[in-house]
Amino acid sequence: MxxxxxxxxxxxxxxxxxxxxxxxxxxxxxxxxxxxxxxxxxxxxxxxxxxxxxxxxxxxxxxxxxKIMAHDPAKVYEVAFWDPSNNGIVRTGTWPSCPSFLDARYPFTALLxxxxxxxxxxxxxxxxxxxxxxxxxxxxxxxxxxxxxxxxxxxxxxxxxxxxxxxxxxxxxxxxxxxxxxxxxxxxxxxHKDPVAHVWGVMDGVVRTNFPDIKMKCTIHSDYGSIMVIPREANMVRLYIQIASSTDKDWNPRKTATVEEVQQAAMNILKPYEISWDRVEWYSIYPIGQxxxxxxxxxxxxxxxxxxxxxxxxxxxxxxxxxxxxxxxxxxxxxxxxxxxxxxxxxxxxxxxxxxxxxxxxxxxAQYAKLFSQRHPSASEVGHANNHVSSPSTSKEEKNQFVETFKANCEFTTGFGVAYQPNLFNWSSSLPSTTSSSLFNPPGNKCTPGRILPPATVTRVVDANVVHLENEIPFNGSFRFFVFAGKPQTSKQALKDLSLYLQSPQSFYARFSTVSAESADLHHELHNPHSRFFSICLTIAAKRADILIADLPELFQDYSSHVYADDIWDKRVPDAQAAAHAKVGLEVENRDGKGAGGVVVVRPDGHVGCVVRLVEGRGTVEALEEYFAGFVVGGRKRAEMKDWSAEEEKTLGKFEGGVRAHL
Amino acid sequence: MxxxxxxxxxxxxxxxxxxxxxxxxxxxxxxxxxxxxxxxxxxxxxxxxxxxxxxxxxxxxxxxxxKIMAHDPAKVYEVAFWDPSNNGIVRTGTWPSCPSFLDARYPFTALLxxxxxxxxxxxxxxxxxxxxxxxxxxxxxxxxxxxxxxxxxxxxxxxxxxxxxxxxxxxxxxxxxxxxxxxxxxxxxxxHKDPVAHVWGVMDGVVRTNFPDIKMKCTIHSDYGSIMVIPREANMVRLYIQIASSTDKDWNPRKTATVEEVQQAAMNILKPYEISWDRVEWYSIYPIGQxxxxxxxxxxxxxxxxxxxxxxxxxxxxxxxxxxxxxxxxxxxxxxxxxxxxxxxxxxxxxxxxxxxxxxxxxxxAQYAKLFSQRHPSASEVGHANNHVSSPSTSKEEKNQFVETFKANCEFTTGFGVAYQPNLFNWSSSLPSTTSSSLFNPPGNKCTPGRILPPATVTRVVDANVVHLENEIPFNGSFRFFVFAGKPQTSKQALKDLSLYLQSPQSFYARFSTVSAESADLHHELHNPHSRFFSICLTIAAKRADILIADLPELFQDYSSHVYADDIWDKRVPDAQAAAHAKVGLEVENRDGKGAGGVVVVRPDGHVGCVVRLVEGRGTVEALEEYFAGFVVGGRKRAEMKDWSAEEEKTLGKFEGGVRAHL
CATH class of the missing domain: 3.50.50.60 (FAD/NAD(P)-binding domain)
Incomplete structure (x- = not known):
């Protein structure tokens, strides 16, 4: 009913x-x-x-x-710092808002x-x-x-x-x-982290000005106060002006200001430059307590x-x-x-x-806002920070507190610094103590559980499209297995075993199969041919034309649109044989006798869950089983796995390609 | 009225x-x-x-x-060639559809x-x-x-x-x-270039097949006939099958075929692979005479x-x-x-x-279609052409006529080979004989009049955005002047002179000024501050932060959104001091005493019109004057220019910043 x-x-x-x-x-x-x-x-x-x-x-x-970029947002690539000088204000430095050490696909802030x-x-x-x-x-x-x-x-x-x-x-x-x-x-x-409250004025509009950085994000300090400039879509500019602070002697949280007062303040702060408004699109005064x-x-x-x-x-x-x-x-x-x-x-x-x-x-x-509202630094304080360099410098001349704060935090402000702590999803090297498998976090691995997967550009085998590997699985609610197989000959048996044991009817992977239950036609299902909860991408250190999908273990044939050749050169790892492997830190050859490649398990939100070495036999799937046992419904504990192994040994032959058999 | x-x-x-x-x-x-x-x-x-x-x-x-890409077209990066083998068909080679030597921004064909x-x-x-x-x-x-x-x-x-x-x-x-x-x-x-007429069948639909290249563009020859496969948007595939040819013994230009007949033909041709149709979206038979x-x-x-x-x-x-x-x-x-x-x-x-x-x-x-419909080559004919190389190779093994035709023509098929011949717009080195200025086509110049401007990535000074220089002027009907100024000190006087003489009231540039005539407010006009017929981009071989727009001659200040720093590394010219200059072949320093840099005049459709050396004095503007005199209304011939020069010498002081004076 x-x-x-x-x-x-x-x-x-x-x-x-x-x-x-x-x-x-x-x-x-x-x-x-x-x-x-x-x-x-x-x-x-x-x-x-x-x-x-x-x-x-x-x-x-x-x-x-x-669809969002279709609105033509302004793009901020740099932040400029302006400070008081003898004659009004002067630019004392600029800094990339998303420095290249962050390896961002879109190294700018979009403003709309x-x-x-x-x-x-x-x-x-x-x-x-x-x-x-x-x-x-x-x-x-x-x-x-x-x-x-x-x-x-x-x-x-x-x-x-x-x-x-x-x-x-x-x-x-x-x-x-x-x-x-x-x-x-x-x-x-x-x-409240910061007991100081502020009243802010914010104004969007179209201006005319000879201020040269009006199309840049700027933080401006002057003898008349401070302002933040942010370029916007449709030729607009946003100005943020701090109107009052609870540290002011005459502090009044209901203090307000008219459009004209804020404009006059901006005119004073921007001197010797001129500014006037063609149009004000939006204006607001709001008190904000952190x-x-x-x-x-x-x-x-x-x-x-x-x-x-x-x-x-x-x-x-x-x-x-x-x-x-x-x-x-x-x-x-x-x-x-x-x-x-x-x-x-x-x-x-x-x-x-x-x-x-x-x-x-x-x-x-708290740190940033305090600096913004209180300090009146001199030009020399910022010094040579205006050089367009690509990594944080620590030269003496740049020991300006404001710039340093900004630099130290740009990883955070761009969003790349989001690092979830170890927990049941994020199996960093320190966790969990119950883990018995030595295959987690193989040496050289550059993926940090809790952080996002590093980006990599690869060639999709099925259509030769050059694609962004990290974006190949859409936000579909599935855990993503990024299998890095190294060179084809190195991992042939390991891939076969991965396919076999994942498809074993009792594995975590097969138990959540939706194939038989829904009996849907999944021929055109690219991302979830077997289950709503798992998507698999296989990346091989070989040229695209040398990879034949028909030669792969059958599990991967069902993911034919998610097989990739790691054959695109990347300037961040210019000497690598296979750039995508190099960026995640997984070997392409079996150098230490312990197998090459690995499986990077990525949560549905793009953060790495765990990294497991790719080995022959059932080890890799057992390690994955252990990871998922921590939270899936009916997850099998280590002891149960042992029983299963013994029994399964007998039946595996019959179930070769377990999931596939249901198709 | x-x-x-x-x-x-x-x-x-x-x-x-x-x-x-x-x-x-x-x-x-x-x-x-x-x-x-x-x-x-x-x-x-x-x-x-x-x-x-x-x-x-x-x-x-x-x-x-x-807006077109929002429809998610299929993207073709490679073309695969399939030929008869002992057991049906076999892939004998692949080739990039837009090889990297073409330097395309979008190196693929979009299909929708x-x-x-x-x-x-x-x-x-x-x-x-x-x-x-x-x-x-x-x-x-x-x-x-x-x-x-x-x-x-x-x-x-x-x-x-x-x-x-x-x-x-x-x-x-x-x-x-x-x-x-x-x-x-x-x-x-x-x-008619080719007297042979053909009847084609074309079918769009969703298929299921184990043919591995169904997501690639393929030309397939088999003992059962030939077919062309083209991937499409929305998981569709287009098949082209030649149904009849006027060279057939039983040629009938009205020959037709049913959907089922075409599908059966495709099934035969694709053997040993299987194919079936989930849905046919469109089907047509049409005779075509070239x-x-x-x-x-x-x-x-x-x-x-x-x-x-x-x-x-x-x-x-x-x-x-x-x-x-x-x-x-x-x-x-x-x-x-x-x-x-x-x-x-x-x-x-x-x-x-x-x-x-x-x-x-x-x-x-004619060449391509003939090959497509007539030949039945062996696998060895194509040989090693399946290597994913980036420039046309001429090794013996690749002397397959079909592949060679394809390779030789890929510049043409991608659209980059379109080369308009010398005429009143396209002043190649051979033309026109009447030209008296020696400043055209400076040595080293890599722009070919009649062809498109090479692409270059630069930093826009005003907002630090990394942009595609060749796309910075939209399709606005204006001639585009791409001024490459070399290093700032080298070209300081030359830029000043360019600004001065272009704005001289009698110059071709100022004569088509729309400023005073329409008395419109052009403060927010980025591309056409002075005239509907001209847009100017200035590229300087310096770091972005070292370029101050306020220091530039005033003509360029009116184009403040079109000033660029040539400070982005390009892997195609890895050792260049300034990649954009290197790609157009203009010097950044005055090595031969004849000045650095130049002005590349680009037609409104993106094809290069002429290239003029940037020199101090009135030479550059005189050369441009000569170019435009060939077709603008009231264009002044060489002789008139002489008179003008003499007279203008007296008045220029008064008109400094001619166009600007009207603002």
Missing amino acids: ALPNTYFDIVIIGAGPVGLLLSVCLSRWGYKIKHIDNRPVPTATGRADGIQPRSLEVLKNLGLKR HQGLVERVFIDDLARNGTRVDRPWTITRFENDGRDNTYPVSVHLKNLDSNVVEHVHTKYLFSGEGARSFVREQLGIQFQ GISEKYTVDHRIFMGGDCCHTHSPKAGQGMNTAFHDAINLAWKLHHVEAGFADRSILETYESERKLIAETLLNFD | ALPNTYFDIVIIGAGPVGLLLSVCLSRWGYKIKHIDNRPVPTATGRADGIQPRSLEVLKNLGLKR HQGLVERVFIDDLARNGTRVDRPWTITRFENDGRDNTYPVSVHLKNLDSNVVEHVHTKYLFSGEGARSFVREQLGIQFQ GISEKYTVDHRIFMGGDCCHTHSPKAGQGMNTAFHDAINLAWKLHHVEAGFADRSILETYESERKLIAETLLNFD
Whole structure:
């Protein structure tokens, strides 16, 4: 019997970046969503505007980057620092906003207003049958646990008609922003890293000026105050001006300023340059206290994310980006629990992973914002930092605190520094102590569990397309196995064994096979021919024309669109025989007698889970089995595996190509 | 008094690629267009499908590439050759479809059906106020010359309502396709390079097969016949099968074949591989005789382009691409005449330039199609051509005629081989004899007048964006001056002189200034601050941070968004001090005492017009004056320039910054 239409998989409050992206992911995977927002219409203009390099990669993986870039955002490649001089201000340095040591596919920040980003998400939702109901608000909610499946009840109210709805849901998510009703009702405290509060003025508009860096991101200090310049789409410029600070003698958190006052302040600060406004598109004054939510959930049924969990100054352009990462981190974990793949306990890692990142952000922000608002450095302080170099220098002349802070944190601000700590998903060399396999984290490996997979350019065998390996599996909720096989002759037997043991009917891989259960026609299914939870990419250190898919073990034949030749030269590893192998640090030849290559297990969000050496026999699959046993439903512990091995030895012959046999 | 609404700048017949792209260009420039097509709706599926690498660059320059790529076309990077073997067919070689020696930004062919391309053009037309009227046909036309401005009268008929319209126009364009009413009425002959006619079957669909190269472009010969495989968007595959040829004993130009017969033929040819169809999207049988129109116009008022002028086999995937180039070649020339910039005589270059290209295409096609339909080579004939090399090899083993033809022609098929012959626009070293300046085509110069500008990656000074220099000026109808200044100290005086003399009120540059005439606010005009007919890019061999726009001569300050630092390393010229300079072959230092750098004049369609050395004094501007005197309205001949020089010497001081003074 179908449930009444007041039952949902999730109720999402708020249609800002975090709520929308969570909704986008879950809608694509078929979940039933009630999504509301208390504003009558989507964001028209203004608000957040910066999409960092790592976020662009995430959007690319979601298939949404092109649609966002179609709005022609401004691109920031460098940040310029301006400081007081005898005659107004002078440029004292510039720095790449995404230095080349970060190896980013898109080494720039894209700037366009939040409303355009939201629109792309809303269109995607519509294609998957979800809409945002407006203007609705949440008035009451409760996890009373009486219904095991739909334990949360939520009362919603239409702000136009005052009509009330009472719905039941598996999960409730608050993406309400800094003033969250849900957080308040749960009694969760907001902690402050930096006790200083600020009032900011922000203005988007079209200007005319002879200030030479108006198309660059600038932080400007002058004897008249400080300003931040950010170029925008459609020939606009955003100016951030700090209007008051709780450290001011006459501090008033309700202090305000007119458009004209802010413009006059900008005119004073920019001297000797001139500036005037053709048009003001958006203007806002807002007080902001830096803070972080003590908890992101109390019951693992009601979650929060985005500004609801962390607020900070706009300086580092992190708000929308942190929201994106909150959303995708939670999305795949909810999916894995609800699809019956993973234990409910994995939901605990949402708070533990994301809160630490927010804390790092706030530490950075406190340091950066303080410098921004207080100091008046001299030109010589910055010195030679204007050289366009590609790695952080530590020469004496660059010991300017402001620039140093910026440099030290650019890995973080670009999003590439996000490093989740060791836990059940992230098996770094220090964890877990229970691991018995010596195949984890092979020597030379350059992938760090908890961090993203390094990018690599390879040739797809089936169509000779030159592609970005790290983006070949879309954001489909699957764990990604990047198999690096080294040279074909070296790994022939190991690949055969990997194929054989993964397809053994009792393996974690085969147990979550969707083939027989759904009896769907998967001939045209490129990414998930066997299971919704696993996607496999095989990269071989050979020329494309020398790789014949028909010669590969049959598991890989089912992934024929995911076989790659590691035959593209890369200037970052100019002497490597096979650049993609070199970038992840896996050998192409069996030099130490322990096998070449390896399997890099990547979480659905692109962060590395573990790295396992590729060996002949059942060792590699046993190690993978051990990794997944930590969280999949019915994961087999080491002892059980032993029994299985013995029994399986007898039956394996019959099941050769286990999964495939169901086709 | 406004003209009645039966008066148009141009009447365009046919809304295929050539008609639509011509319409797109002219609509953007504000012309009033009557555009009709005799089909009730745009192309729904099938027909032409290949967009070549050079065409992708053209679409990028038009700002339309992203919209076309949004349809996720298949990308072809390699072509595979399959030949008969003892057991069916075997792959005997592969070749990159756009070898790296061609230095393409997009080294692949994009494949998607013509209707999707048309849709992008139709949307662009709508944004500029032009629509295609359907279903309308042309019934009569005449250039009676009675009206000097609107000499052509055209009778149109609605095919639904039979309503007739009589309109008056400056120009009539036929993009009607192979069976052109206009061409027929004008009595223009269609010439045949290759007397052999063929009947082709073409089928788009979704297949399932174990043929390994189904995602590649393949030419397959077997004992059962020949087939061409082309991957398509949306997981489709196009198969071309030759059904009959006029060289057959039982030749019948009306020979046909059912879908099932073509599928059976494909099954036989592909043995030992299997193939079946999930879905057929489009199927067509068409006879095609290769041919070329004797003329493209008779009166320079009524023009033709696209398939109307040249038909050929579908093998080389050239149809739509040739149409694009016909359209843009004509568009800017019509614009320059109608806008009062150029003499009417430039319209003669449309036929002379484009017809020669079509003839080259037909020669290639005859050779290629003949090979395709007749030969049955052995595997050893192709030999080692399957190596993934980056430049054409001539080893004995590769002396396979088919592969050789392909290799020799890949420059042509990608579109990079289009080389317009010397004429009033293309001042190669052999032309014109009247040129008195020794500054043309400086030694070392690697730009060939008539060919496109080599691509170069540079840093835009104003915002530090890394950009493609050759694409920095959009398709705006302007001549583009790419000034390569070498090192800043070397060219300081030369740039100052270039600025000064270009802005002298009598120069060709200043005479077409639109500043005072329209008194528009050009502060935000990036590409045309002074004139609709000229855009300037200045590239300096220095680091971005060392270039201060405020220090440049004022002409260049008005082009502040078009100043570039030549500071990006390029693997094609790994040892160059300044890669962009090296790629065009202009010196960065004054080694021979004759000055460094130069000005590359590029036509609005991206083809190089002339290259002039950058020198101190008035020499560079005089040379440019001489180039433009060949075709601009009121162009001053050499003798007049002398007079001007003498007189101007006295007044220049007063006019310093001539154009700028009007601002």
